[in-house]
Amino acid sequence: MSRSKSPTTNRTPAQRPTISLKSLAEHLGLSQAAVSFVMNRSPNAKSIPHHTQELIRKAARELNYRPNHLARSLRKQRSYTIGVLVPEISEGYAALVMSGIEDHLLQEGYFYFVVSHRHRADLLEEYPLLLQQRAVEGLIAVDTAVAEGLQIPSIAVSGHRDVPGVTNIVLNHSRAAMLALEHLSSLGHKNIAFIKGQEFSSDTVVRWESICDAASKLGLTIDERLVVQLKGESSSPELGYQVTTELLASGRLFTALFSFNDVYAIGAIQALREAGRRVPDNVSVVGFDDIQSAAYQNPALTTVRQPLREMGLTAATTLLRRITNTTEENYPKEIVVEPSLIVRGSTARLQ
């Protein structure tokens, strides 16, 4: 199959085929058990003399022994694998959370499967089952409403459903809304337009409620005619462009716009610009999330930052703790993380 060009220069161990415990044991003239004990530094190995242990390790190295993880998982009933369920990989949101997740998991010797459901109900139902068939020890759902009744510890990042057995990692939404509106209000804005998230996004409802709350606390009134709702599966700036165009067409006056997220804010700014409205001179725009490119828009985007990487990290840490803690009785129901307002060039004092 893989005829090596120069069999004499096999530098890396990777080049030689891997060997089973059985053949290693046979080669050594020892039992599989003995070898297993030593390789795993199991307490049972203490009766095996150092000399023999060295012999075993040496042979393992030379014959390139690498235990088959499948067999080990099956036997130990531990797969050291978890499942990550995201709406879509290519979105900035999921990618950032995932990178936080990965940091912790791989460090702890876990691997993970990623599956993206693209908001399809059938996949949303099927994937958790498939993952469980593959013996994942836990599940992290990102921006996804997980079904009830999972058999394994689960974490929802921005899941917003109170499901037994699931730890929710959520942003402090009232604070987030307050940060944004306070900022706009302090700049003198009163006529604020809003882009609401799609219905399938699990953040949509709570975010909107928080906005209404914050507005009333600040004495701002929300004009329903300045509120547009995103529709459709896509998560490209195009959507923000569309709804903003509609908003402009309606003719209602607004001096500020608070978008559901940065991506749509970017589309919105484009639409405003094309309509001859300058940002931030005529309209101030606030985004949400603080994705990488937010800082590099023109103008740079003022936004409510979600600590997405940290949320992923927290998700992973909490999940592993739940997996290794034998007592699952009082797992954390909710972990709240704090937003921060990043003021950049897309907002300015009302003139």
Added chain:
Amino acid sequence: MSRSKSPTTNRTPAQRPTISLKSLAEHLGLSQAAVSFVMNRSPNAKSIPHHTQELIRKAARELNYRPNHLARSLRKQRSYTIGVLVPEISEGYAALVMSGIEDHLLQEGYFYFVVSHRHRADLLEEYPLLLQQRAVEGLIAVDTAVAEGLQIPSIAVSGHRDVPGVTNIVLNHSRAAMLALEHLSSLGHKNIAFIKGQEFSSDTVVRWESICDAASKLGLTIDERLVVQLKGESSSPELGYQVTTELLASGRLFTALFSFNDVYAIGAIQALREAGRRVPDNVSVVGFDDIQSAAYQNPALTTVRQPLREMGLTAATTLLRRITNTTEENYPKEIVVEPSLIVRGSTARLQ
């Protein structure tokens, strides 16, 4: 553990614990073999009467039988799992390729592990081995120089190393360079600055060579003093900002800038703007990749588009073909994909 609130309303099958083949067989009073035959629609099942088959399937459904994938993999020596090695899970390059990969893999019943090496040499060496221990049937390396001597079929997306056993999926770089330079040249630009990629990026060398080639074909001379090289691990626009600032500080005249990728182009535009140079009036900027936000920059970014999703898709398709084809003798060594020039607002005729 999971005390169900209302045990009478167990709607979804997910709520009941899964059961083993053994217990299912016992419950039915049949052998495991018989059940296995039927569940897998194996040819051996043809001697089992329809009536019994139905009984088996019914019981499987009711008792929520879901075969343990670990056990199955171990026995069949097929894991239906592949490994994906990326530099970093970010919102840009890797995420797009991954979404292409995922599309095909999941559809075909494969799952995949993602690992990111962050350019660390130890991880680059270790991860392929760990993945093989986990019995992945193939490997896709994205923008990563894979080590030699893998025991499994492997695909490198923009890998640029001629490693036996690896199928390379590469962009037609000479065409890419030609597209960009032709465009700039036709707009009258002669003094073109270049941002070269970091040394660790596998595209860097071939891209630069293609640029030199194309330039000489077009009769353009490259002024070495207008070439800056990116340094450092980061892949944020900040880096592009920095090198462009240096470029400007050097005082050399240039009317166009070709960036290693869109992300750095975005940073570069920022730097140009802050230095009082207008894009595209004073300087035309061409990016590379066509990431999502490229279209929504201000000005919208002219860029050489890499079909990243398609490259991921091709990688997955090719890999699965290699896995299922028993004859690995003449696997494809290289698959070339074509770039396209997306002309937007960041380039203009020299004035």
Added chain:
DNA sequence: CTGAAAGACTAAATCGCTTTATTAGAGCCT
């Protein structure tokens, strides 16, 4: 009435490991 073929299954090996229980011998004590 017999032998072969078909029908309806089953027993048991196997994948590669972990882990419990057991053993065989050496050394020491009484």
Added chain:
DNA sequence: AGGCTCTAATAAAGCGATTTAGTCTTTCAG
């Protein structure tokens, strides 16, 4: 000599499937 403990291991069960090689009926042609 017999009984202990300690050392240095090993045998074998088991994880949960798949799969090969049967076994026991029944049917049916000759």
